[in-house]
Amino acid sequence: MTRLPMFKNNLTYNIYCFHNWIVLLISVYGTVNAQVVVQFTSSNDNNLNFQSIWNFQVNNLSGPTITSYIEIKITNASTEPVVVIQSPRFELVEGLNTPSYDIIKNAKIDYNKNNQAATILKKEEYFPQGLYYICIVVKDAKSDAEIGQNCTQANITFEPVKPKNEKTDGKKDSFLGKHVKFSGHTEITGVYSNMQPLGSTTPPSYLQWYLNPTLSVYDFPVSFQLLLSTRQTDTQQNINSFNVQFDAQQFKQMLMQRAIAFAQDKILKDKLGNLNLETFTSQFNTIKGKLESPGALLELGQIKQLDSLKNSLSDLQNMKLDSAGIFNQLRQLKKLTGNDSLSLDTSMIRAKMDSFKQQGDSLMKAKTDSLKKKIKVLSWLEEKKPYYDKLMKQKDELEAHLKGLNIDSLTGKIDEFSSKYDVKKFNDPNYLYGFLDKFKLFRKFEKVMTAVKTLSIGTSYPNYSDFTFRGVQLNGFNIELEKWNTYIGFIFGTALQGIMPSNLQGNNNNVLYTYKRNVIGGSAGYGSKEKSHIHFTLLSFDDDPTSIYIPDSMIGMAPRPQSNQVMSTDFKLQLFKKKISIYGELAGAQTIRDITLIDSTFMINITNYNNPREWFSNIFLQKDVDLNTSVDFAFKAGAEATLFKGLTKISTQVKRVGPGFYSFGNPFMMRDMFNIEAKVSQAFWKNRIKLSGFIRRNIDNLEQTKLLTSQLYNFGFDFSLNIPKWPSLKIAMTPYVQSNDSMNMNINVLIANTNYICKIKKTQLLSNLTYMHQNGTAADSSMNFYSHYITLLNTLLISKTVSVNITQNYFLINNRYGKVGTYALNASGTVVAFKRWNNSIGTTISFNENERRYGGYYQTSIQFLKYFTFNIRAEYSRYDVINYTANNINIPFDQVNIRGILTTKW
Numbered sequence: 001m002t003r004l005p006m007f008k009n010n011l012t013y014n015i016y017c018f019h020n021w022i023v024l025l026i027s028v029y030g031t032v033n034a035q036v037v038v039q040f041t042s043s044n045d046n047n048l049n050f051q052s053i054w055n056f057q058v059n060n061l062s063g064p065t066i067t068s069y070i071e072i073k074i075t076n077a078s079t080e081p082v083v084v085i086q087s088p089r090f091e092l093v094e095g096l097n098t099p100s101y102d103i104i105k106n107a108k109i110d111y112n113k114n115n116q117a118a119t120i121l122k123k124e125e126y127f128p129q130g131l132y133y134i135c136i137v138v139k140d141a142k143s144d145a146e147i148g149q150n151c152t153q154a155n156i157t158f159e160p161v162k163p164k165n166e167k168t169d170g171k172k173d174s175f176l177g178k179h180v181k182f183s184g185h186t187e188i189t190g191v192y193s194n195m196q197p198l199g200s201t202t203p204p205s206y207l208q209w210y211l212n213p214t215l216s217v218y219d220f221p222v223s224f225q226l227l228l229s230t231r232q233t234d235t236q237q238n239i240n241s242f243n244v245q246f247d248a249q250q251f252k253q254m255l256m257q258r259a260i261a262f263a264q265d266k267i268l269k270d271k272l273g274n275l276n277l278e279t280f281t282s283q284f285n286t287i288k289g290k291l292e293s294p295g296a297l298l299e300l301g302q303i304k305q306l307d308s309l310k311n312s313l314s315d316l317q318n319m320k321l322d323s324a325g326i327f328n329q330l331r332q333l334k335k336l337t338g339n340d341s342l343s344l345d346t347s348m349i350r351a352k353m354d355s356f357k358q359q360g361d362s363l364m365k366a367k368t369d370s371l372k373k374k375i376k377v378l379s380w381l382e383e384k385k386p387y388y389d390k391l392m393k394q395k396d397e398l399e400a401h402l403k404g405l406n407i408d409s410l411t412g413k414i415d416e417f418s419s420k421y422d423v424k425k426f427n428d429p430n431y432l433y434g435f436l437d438k439f440k441l442f443r444k445f446e447k448v449m450t451a452v453k454t455l456s457i458g459t460s461y462p463n464y465s466d467f468t469f470r471g472v473q474l475n476g477f478n479i480e481l482e483k484w485n486t487y488i489g490f491i492f493g494t495a496l497q498g499i500m501p502s503n504l505q506g507n508n509n510n511v512l513y514t515y516k517r518n519v520i521g522g523s524a525g526y527g528s529k530e531k532s533h534i535h536f537t538l539l540s541f542d543d544d545p546t547s548i549y550i551p552d553s554m555i556g557m558a559p560r561p562q563s564n565q566v567m568s569t570d571f572k573l574q575l576f577k578k579k580i581s582i583y584g585e586l587a588g589a590q591t592i593r594d595i596t597l598i599d600s601t602f603m604i605n606i607t608n609y610n611n612p613r614e615w616f617s618n619i620f621l622q623k624d625v626d627l628n629t630s631v632d633f634a635f636k637a638g639a640e641a642t643l644f645k646g647l648t649k650i651s652t653q654v655k656r657v658g659p660g661f662y663s664f665g666n667p668f669m670m671r672d673m674f675n676i677e678a679k680v681s682q683a684f685w686k687n688r689i690k691l692s693g694f695i696r697r698n699i700d701n702l703e704q705t706k707l708l709t710s711q712l713y714n715f716g717f718d719f720s721l722n723i724p725k726w727p728s729l730k731i732a733m734t735p736y737v738q739s740n741d742s743m744n745m746n747i748n749v750l751i752a753n754t755n756y757i758c759k760i761k762k763t764q765l766l767s768n769l770t771y772m773h774q775n776g777t778a779a780d781s782s783m784n785f786y787s788h789y790i791t792l793l794n795t796l797l798i799s800k801t802v803s804v805n806i807t808q809n810y811f812l813i814n815n816r817y818g819k820v821g822t823y824a825l826n827a828s829g830t831v832v833a834f835k836r837w838n839n840s841i842g843t844t845i846s847f848n849e850n851e852r853r854y855g856g857y858y859q860t861s862i863q864f865l866k867y868f869t870f871n872i873r874a875e876y877s878r879y880d881v882i883n884y885t886a887n888n889i890n891i892p893f894d895q896v897n898i899r900g901i902l903t904t905k906w
Contacts (some may be wrong), residue, residue: 085107465587541566566589762799
């Protein structure tokens with residue numbers, strides 16, 4: 001029986017929700033099944049943001065390196081997409097892989113424009129309160145096939161503390177002055193472990209500091225980025241980095257805020273005769289809110305009671321009981337009625353009247369004393385009364401003023417202004433800059449800076465096009481300018497630093513030898529890259545042979561210095577209000593494998609010799625050069641259409657990358673590949689039903705230079721049903737046909753998923769059930785395999801501060817090594833105290849007939865002093881081998897991990 005690969009490496013678990021394992025076995029261009037596991041390492045998850053999303057590791061259990069990319073899909077509780085993140089392509093080596101800073105920095109982010117959480121995320125860079133589903137999908141770059149996946153959910157119970165805005169908070173200017181602002185954030189991460197992660201070069205313990213401040217002077221923002229890590233070594237490319245750049249995005253936001261404030265304030269004031277309706281309304285609502293607050297209503301009621309008590313005391317003190325007066329009234333009554341029967345015994349009546357007066361005086365005194373005591377208790381309200389009288393007077397005046405306005409006239413003027421200047425269009429830079437220029441809102445230097453899209457010195461990650469420069473670290477100068485529909489970009493610096501092993505005699509690992517690689521080039525053309533455009537790009541990469549020293553004994557094993565020149569034309573044409581988009585790129589490249597042999601007659605192809613120094617004409621005319629030089633081309637062309645109010649989406653693409661085409665600006669690009677594909681999706685019934693399908697064909701060995709030609713043909717469809725208050729359902733099926741000259745492999749993949757939210761008063765139960773089946777057959781029956789995977793994930797939200805998570809997984813795989821079934825149980829609970837202190841505790845156990853793992857964790861996150869968040873996680877895991885076999889030779893171990901993160905925002 002075989003060892004299940006999932007237990008090969010360290011497992012860690014998420015703060016809010018524990019992980020579940022998904023192992024996809026898909027054969028890609030050969031006989032090796034790709035086995036990839038995604039495992040969460042978690043971090044400051046209640047402060048979920050673009051950095052904490054990447055707290056996971058990818059474990060490649062297959063052995064060979066796989067060129068791949070990652071897709072992160074985040075949806076809300078109603079399965080509505082929030083954001084989709086796609087990484088650049090990278091080499092997934094054997095063992096544990098942690099997403100590098102380069103991958104994170106260059107990931108493509110697509111927000112759902114119709115989702116409120118996505119809007120907040122784009123603006124504030126954090127997820128608002130709510131429940132989110134996070135799916136990490138690893139795909140093979142050759143076929144776009146899913147080779148690894150893990151999904152979890154995060155319940156954000158409180159939002160991070162944000163630095164206060166001086167304008168909105170009514171505070172005075174900062175100590176730096178009215179026109180100087182300083183903001184940013186920093187993060188210190190410390191990790192301790194008693195053992196190094198298996199299959200990884202990451203040290204067991206390290207310390208890392210990331211600093212990202214922004215200094216804005218007169219709305220001119222300059223940001224700094226500094227990353228320092230103890231993981232930095234002399235035998236690897238730089239982890240540490242430093243960058244200074246003009247923050248064009250924040251500059252645009254500042255200009256947009258200025259334009260909106262002008263539109264809502266000054267323009268309306270001019271139009272409405274120096275009357276700022278918004279200000280009056282705001283003042284009225286503020287005063288009204290103060291008077292109608294629970295505390296104010298209580299105090300106003302007590303003030304009314306105090307006035308009533310004072311009036312009663314005054315009336316009581318004015319009353320007098322006079323016995324003589326009462327006696328005279330009786331005599332007068334006798335005279336008026338003529339009733340002689342009323343005998344008036346003067347002495348008796350006076351005695352009774354005096355007795356009555358004494359009793360009355362006694363009662364009046366008791367009542368007076370009682371009123372005085374009650375008034376004394378409420379006497380503290382005397383100081384409050386003038387304050388409330390003033391507020392009520394202001395409220396009455398504002399109310400009378402607002403009632404006297406001609407609202408219809410004002411609304412008409414506002415509508416007239418809004419029809420001319422649409423605030424919503426301020427997202428369009430050309431519209432925004434035109435508005436600011438018309439009303440003379442630009443400062444002298446700002447109009448010039450609107451042309452700057454990127455201005456960076458230090459470590460940056462330029463992105464020109466797919467075939468030229470994309471996702472490679474540049475240490476140097478990077479600038480992009482856009483003005484009057486003209487685009488210009490220029491880069492200069494180094495793409496690699498020179499590295500050689502510290503022990504030259506004892507280490508023959510070629511990977512460690514790297515020459516310093518210089519790059520210079522640029523791009524220019526019409527239009528912005530995000531819109532209709534046509535751009536021309538020219539790049540030159542040259543290794544410096546003198547940047548490292550290689551002894552004679554190692555020359556045969558060390559790589560040689562190279563040179564690479566790339567030229568490209570890419571375009572995009574958007575039609576019918578961006579409903580239809582046509583795009584494409586044509587690129588050529590020349591690569592010299594060893595520049596020290598550029599003049600060697602030994603390497604010359606005598607029949608078709610062309611001078612490698614004439615690289616421009618060689619690329620343009622696709623000339624053959626010599627055995628030391630390759631010249632080839634690549635192209636892609638496609639179209640996308642969004643029709644019928646976004647309900648129908650169609651896309652198609654054809655792509656070819658020649659075997660001799662290299663671009664050092666995109667080293668992970670798959671070469672020797674021809675691809676054609678088409679996709680279509682259709683939504684019905686107000687997006688409640690969605691159907692989609694695709695077809696794809698890949699083929700390699702384009703010039704018949706390899707012994708084998710591999711082909712991939714696959715198609716598939718998705719069906720989703722999402723009815724409010726009903727369980728959602730999604731079904732996907734994808735058959736694969738993979739073949740080469742010696743074998744054929746058919747793989748079928750079926751995935752079904754359903755989730756449901758059940759509410760019982762204030763308690764919510766969220767359930768998610770997933771089933772996946774894979775079945776592979778080949779002419780060689782030893783390659784046949786099948787697997788079943790079932791996961792049930794439940795989250796119980798008892799309140800906004802208490803939640804419980806339980807996940808159960810069962811995975812069964814049957815291949816030529818045998819059949820193994822594995823069960824895993826994960827349980828965790830989260831409690832938020834004092835709205836700022838988050839605590840999570842969890843446990844896990846996984847076992848099959850060969851091995852067993854169990855452990856637990858505790859994680860706490862607390863916000864303090866308004867701007868600080870501290871997160872610490874401690875976990876323990878134990879791995880035991882039950883049955884040692886030829887494929888299961890691991891050694892049992894105990895692992896302890898402690899991770900602490902201190903985040904500061906200001």
